[in-house]
Amino acid sequence: MLLTGAISQHFVPLETQSRIVRALAERGYNAEREAVTLLAGADDPTAALAAVVDATDDDALRITAASVRETLNSPTPDPAAVSTESPSSNTPVSTPTKNPEKSTEGAERPVETGGSSTAVDTGATEPQSSSGQASTRSPEPAEITGDITGRSTGTGEYGQFVTTFKDRYERLSKLLGGRVNHRPASAIQAMAGGSEAEMIGLVNDIRSTASGHWLIELEDTTGTFPVLVMKDREIANMVDDLLLDECIAVQGTLADDSGIMFVDSLFFPDVPRTFRPSTADRHVQAALISDVHVGSQEFMADAWNRFADWLHTEEAESVEYLLIAGDMVEGVGVYPDQDKELDIVDIFDQYEAFSEHLKAVPGDMEIVMIPGNHDAVRLAEPQPGFDEELRNIMSAHDARITGNPSTVTIEGVSILMYHGVSLDEVIAELPEDKASYDEPHKAMYQLLKKRHVAPQYGGKMRLAPETKDYLVIDDVPDVFHTGHVHKLGWGKYHNVLSVNSGCWQAQTEFQKKVNIDPDVAHAPIVDLDTLNMTVRKFA
Incomplete structure (x- = not known):
């Protein structure tokens, strides 16, 4: 009986669940996946949804499974007090924010660029509001491979380093x-x-x-x-x-x-020149960002809000995926005198603040994130995803959290996500025409050529010895996405779209000392059906 009950709860029609999500989004709410399942499995999903919304505090942005259970188990409300509006696919959905002061009406439209990271169109026009338009977002769950989370066995013993490099040799030698x-x-x-x-x-x-x-x-x-x-x-x-x-x-x-x-x-192991990437079979887009650095005095909150507001507009309705390549927060003690540049001094408070900013993103988007060197995970790579305490803090949007690096496949398109600490090593070691901070995608080309995201050991890049070298690029990705260096750059190497997505942090005093001039508040938008890319600027 228990098995039958558990199974039946998962066989709720997907169409019902998608209608629930759209209806909640219309009312300005995100929801846990379990909460959606409970609502869709109710005897009367429409009445159940209305009752839960009515019982939810106006300041809340997220419907939890616990609140759904509490409402559904409470005495039946007066039918006259319950809305009978059906969460059908024909219901107009605008997915506004709960705060009317954050309306996108009259907001400046972000700059759109294409082709080259140096050719930025600075013209701006008014956005088209999504008010009254039905949301068409229907992202598929991302398929994730190469994730170290929960698989780490390294203790740092010398013999384990030997095992790691032996695995590297054996796998790359097969490619050669x-x-x-x-x-x-x-x-x-x-x-x-x-x-x-x-x-x-x-x-x-x-x-x-x-x-x-x-x-x-x-x-x-x-x-x-x-x-x-x-x-x-x-x-x-x-x-x-x-x-x-x-x-x-x-x-x-x-x-x-x-x-x-x-x-x-x-x-070199390299990407075959005959490589042809896979593409989606429908028009759908992904936003690639990294290095948000919430908690820093230089975090650009206003630019982030403009980005989040734009995602709610009709113009962005094809953007169904948001991929964040690490450094969600500024962290603590990452570099000398960092405490003087912090707006939030507690690491857990930084993640709480990041979670609040993430709530502004439309609830019907699929979000995948990996950690970076400023995040509260081990510095040695491969880095596992966040622990349960941090996952619970960032659960507001039900984002997928995976390790660094990981390959994320969406709509049939494989995207290798790597935060990018090894780019510092590549740029320091190779000639400027082969790798530089001004053109970070060229350094990424070198990693693709070597079929390894961090080939050199012993410098700034820390390596965690494992039974398997999780940093080898066994399969050629369709897209390669990195961050870390706070510079925007993109291009194609043997048909692999390589994107370093800049950052959301203005120049810090530390960056001035080391001569880093960041590219801030850009959002590369990739058409998954063509792998063409434009860049939206929100600063």
Whole structure:
């Protein structure tokens, strides 16, 4: 009997649940998923919804399952006092905020840009209100893969680091296996001088010889072997792209004494040039943002409110997904003298404030978020999603919370979300034309080329050893979304749309000291059916 009851509660028609959500949104409420299920499963969903709304405090923005149970279990109200308005799909829904002072009427329309992050149209026009228009949002639940949350087994022991790097080598070597007929280092050491040889290995060392050639030490599971890239070869410029600990393949000829290989060809795991991304089969959009930094004195609350108000307009009705790539709050003790720049000094109060700002987003949007280095999770990557205490604080919108990194698939489009701490390392190590803060998407290209979101270990990027390297990019994503560097940039690398989405925090005193000029209050909007992108500016 218990099993039958539990099952029957989950077989409420989806159409009924969607009508409940639209009707609540019309009245300015978000709701827990369980609350919607309870309302839809009532004997008379229309009367139940009306009774719950009538019993809910005007200042509340969220209908909880507990409040629904309390109302449904209370004595039946006078039918004359209960609205009989049906939550049908034909009911006009405007999803206004509960606070009339936040109306979008007369608000400035955000700037829309397209094509290049440097071409920003500063013209502005009045928005079209969604009042009287039926909401058509019907987002599908996101499918999430690659999430470390609940799977971490690392204790920091040396042997676990060995396991992590061995897994990295084995998985990336499979991607490179089609390029070369490689042999292990131990076998190459036993080959005759002058033989042609091919090897796949992790970059253990890179140094320049006295003659200006490049000596690279590669390591696999059997040992190490040195390879030499001559400075006058065309492939010499590829050495500029190399980082320690990444996996590459080489082809070449052994020296007469078999002690070194002269490299003729060098390969990265890379994204195949033949890659063609998947797209949605209907017109639907996703907003990609990051680095909100609630709690900072420089958090741009007014810009956030303009963004949230715009999401309620008819112009934004196709925006059904909001993907947040980390740093929801400013955090505490992240950098020197940060306490002098905090507006909210308690980390839990910061998340409470962020949750309040999230309530302004339409309740019928699917939200997915990952943590960043300012968030209250471990700094070492991969980072698990927030713990239960923080999840409960941020439960107002029923957002999906996953680890950093994770691949989020929506409408058939896979989006690799990674906060982006390793971008600092890539930008510091590679030439400016290959990676810079002014063009952060080019640094992202390097991660795609290396098929790893954080290839170099030992610098600013902290690594948590696991039985599996969760930072390897096994499958090519359709979209790559990062944040962290507070700069806006986007482009396509071998047809993968790469987007760094800027931030919602004006320049801090600390950023002035380290020469960071942030791109603030931008919202990249991706058409999932075409993977074209525009950028809305709210500052």
